Amino acid sequence: MKTKERIVRSTARLMQRQGYAATGLKQISQESGATLGSVYHFFPGGKAELAIAAVRHGGKEFADMLRETLEREDDPATAIAACADELAEGMRASQWQDGCPIVITALESAGRALDIQRAAEEEFAAWRELVSGKLRRTGYPEDVARELAHTVISTLEGAEMAAQVGESEEPLRLAGRHLARLITSYRP
Amino acid sequence: MKTKERIVRSTARLMQRQGYAATGLKQISQESGATLGSVYHFFPGGKAELAIAAVRHGGKEFADMLRETLEREDDPATAIAACADELAEGMRASQWQDGCPIVITALESAGRALDIQRAAEEEFAAWRELVSGKLRRTGYPEDVARELAHTVISTLEGAEMAAQVGESEEPLRLAGRHLARLITSYRP
Numbered sequence: 566m567k568t569k570e571r572i573v574r575s576t577a578r579l580m581q582r583q584g585y586a587a588t589g590l591k592q593i594s595q596e597s598g599a600t601l602g603s604v605y606h607f608f609p610g611g612k613a614e615l616a617i618a619a620v621r622h623g624g625k626e627f628a629d630m631l632r633e634t635l636e637r638e639d640d641p642a643t644a645i646a647a648c649a650d651e652l653a654e655g656m657r658a659s660q661w662q663d664g665c666p667i668v669i670t671a672l673e674s675a676g677r678a679l680d681i682q683r684a685a686e687e688e689f690a691a692w693r694e695l696v697s698g699k700l701r702r703t704g705y706p707e708d709v710a711r712e713l714a715h716t717v718i719s720t721l722e723g724a725e726m727a728a729q730v731g732e733s734e735e736p737l738r739l740a741g742r743h744l745a746r747l748i749t750s751y752r753p
Numbered sequence: 754m755k756t757k758e759r760i761v762r763s764t765a766r767l768m769q770r771q772g773y774a775a776t777g778l779k780q781i782s783q784e785s786g787a788t789l790g791s792v793y794h795f796f797p798g799g800k801a802e803l804a805i806a807a808v809r810h811g812g813k814e815f816a817d818m819l820r821e822t823l824e825r826e827d828d829p830a831t832a833i834a835a836c837a838d839e840l841a842e843g844m845r846a847s848q849w850q851d852g853c854p855i856v857i858t859a860l861e862s863a864g865r866a867l868d869i870q871r872a873a874e875e876e877f878a879a880w881r882e883l884v885s886g887k888l889r890r891t892g893y894p895e896d897v898a899r900e901l902a903h904t905v906i907s908t909l910e911g912a913e914m915a916a917q918v919g920e921s922e923e924p925l926r927l928a929g930r931h932l933a934r935l936i937t938s939y940r941p
Contacts, residue, residue: 582864583774583861583865584772584774584857584860584861586771586772586774586775587774587861660864661863661864662863662864664860664863668860668914669772669857669860669861671914671918672772672852672856672857672860672914672917672918673771673772673775673857675849675850675852675917675918676770676848676849676850677771682918685918686918686919689915689918689919690919712927712930712931713931715912715915715923715924715927715928716908716912716924716927716928716931718911718915719908719911719912719914719915719924719927719928720904720907720908720911720912720928721911722910722911722914722915723906723907723908723909723910723911723912723914724903724904724907724908724911726856726859726860726907726910726911726914727877727903727906727907727910729860729863730859730860730863730870730873730874730877731874731877731878735903736903736904736907739900739903739904739907740903740904740907740908742900743900743901743904743935746935746938747931747934747935747938750934750935750938
């Protein structure tokens with residue numbers, strides 16, 4: 566792996582687990598095995614620039630999981646429940662360490678670091694678009710699909726948070742089941 | 754207001770907006786108008802002890818809002834939608850600054866500051882119990898009520914996060930409408 570990519574991955578992992586404020590350049594340098602000089606060489610904008618790259622990286626990682634899981638099932642309700650199950654298993658496998666890759670940084674940046682906030686909002690929008698696209702392709706009208714996609718992503722995010730803080734798969738398992746029921750209730 | 758309460762309120766407000774790691778004792782002392790010596794006098798455990806008090810304070814604040822809004826409406830589906838609307842209005846009124854009072858601190862503490870994590874989980878559980886109680890009192894079976902309460906709180910949390918990062922009431926308005934539909938679909 567190239568040095569720059571190693572730096573981004575380490576930043577993404579650290580900010581996923583501990584957030585933006587707690588993550589220092591020295592720790593990023595240590596975790597990635599890159600010198601501090603090398604970190605500054607690739608990211609002259611420092612921690613703010615690194616945070617944007619980390620948000621992009623985490624956003625893409627989550628989008629890849631979503632896309633693959635949504636494609637595995639024909640029925641969108643079953644597919645969304647499968648996404649929630651996938652998140653529950655990932656959460657348990659990481660011993661409740663790896664929640665949403667970008668949520669802490671997104672919340673910390675809101676109203677104070679607008680470039681980071683904007684990057685996070687773009688990633689959230691991309692996730693919603695994946696869900697919305699799946700619903701449209703299976704016959705849901707455009708506005709219903711768009712609105713459901715909002716609630717699907719909100720619910721998965723909130724349930725992931727609850728699962729992490731409560732160290733339990735249950736919030737995600739229940740979210741998947743309830744979202745499937747909601748989606749089915751709008752079935753065209 | 755007593756000095757100790759001023760310190761807790763300032764800590765809660767700062768951690769709500771910027772999280773645990775970014776909040777320093779000096780800033781807490783400045784915001785609350787209490788000397789650093791006074792902060793240490795009331796909270797010999799320092800920042801970790803303050804964070805627990807702030808989580809308790811924020812949790813109670815959110816619980817008060819939930820309880821009052823749930824009591825205002827007889828129908829639990831209408832009541833939950835009203836909670837989402839209330840959150841959307843509060844979010845806009847604070848110019849997207851005041852999201853969930855404890856979520857950043859809860860996520861930052863997960864797996865690393867177990868006393869804070871436990872306090873946050875207890876507050877989340879108390880919120881779920883308020884929703885669950887409303888559902889039971891209106892005839893929902895105990896297990897249905899308990900499970901729906903999980904998803905109601907997860908969805909409100911996730912939608913509040915989305916509203917804050919996207920600076921839009923829409924995620925919360927949609928969450929309220931979708932949760933009302935879900936709750937109605939289980940109506941006994």
